[in-house]
Amino acid sequence: MLGEELYVRIARLHRLIATDVVAGPSVAQARTLGRLLADGPQRVSALAAAERTAQPSMTALVDRMEKAGWVTRRPDPTDGRAVTVTVTERGAAEVAEVRVASGRALDERLARLSEPDRTALRAALPALDALLATD
């Protein structure tokens, strides 16, 4: 089955990219910052749902990113319970940097592959997106 084949490879690849991260936001933080940059400021609960985590997990994640100065919490003017998480300029710069750095680490590995292999990976990107969209 394809699922079984993919499962192991994704697990190992994740380990690979997590190891290559040197500084700045962790993988989970980069994931969340990326989401915030793509979709704009959001509530904690909306972020948690988007990232498929429990709400307390997201609260903690936002805590750490706020402490690092990458996001800010702002009270929602229309709802006193809600909090809006926004990426700061420093956060945006940081995520751009870590993306380039992690991308470069991966690119160095990709450079050692054959051209057909790289083509196959490039061709699989839309399929990966479709897979991620299955909710």
Added chain:
Amino acid sequence: MLGEELYVRIARLHRLIATDVVAGPSVAQARTLGRLLADGPQRVSALAAAERTAQPSMTALVDRMEKAGWVTRRPDPTDGRAVTVTVTERGAAEVAEVRVASGRALDERLARLSEPDRTALRAALPALDALLATD
């Protein structure tokens, strides 16, 4: 750059498969059990190197798997310092089960994709392996 594109998707996919895991070995444990099944009993340090973790991390991972009854530690007869980690029958059964289960969860998602998307993913498997082999 391709690396940047892949980076984010792998991170999200990992989150996806980790969320789908219901019981049994975690992703890290399944990864290590799979390695042990593929390459046979190994020392802790060999496992750590293969899984790209620090040796104390692997000691802890083996601790948890040993407690769960999935592996055993045995003294190496030729080297008094070394320990050989072996998968138990229960461990082998468990990893087969979790692979099928996780594979199935992914397969359910894959079933919702288009045939060309599935073909593209299947075609990318060798490239993923090549990427994993870049050490």
Added chain:
DNA sequence: ACTAGTTAGATAGCGCAACTATGTAGTAGT
């Protein structure tokens, strides 16, 4: 053979990321 250095693994102690259960406000419905 003895000492010095190296290697294998375990331990201690840390941080991050996830979870469940629960608490505390604020909002909304009747």
Added chain:
DNA sequence: ACTACTACATAGTTGCGCTATCTAACTAGT
């Protein structure tokens, strides 16, 4: 106004990673 629900925070646990350090055992050099 009371009740129910919702949004977030807090407490406490677990898993997985790390570095620094310890002990025991092996290896080499004299």
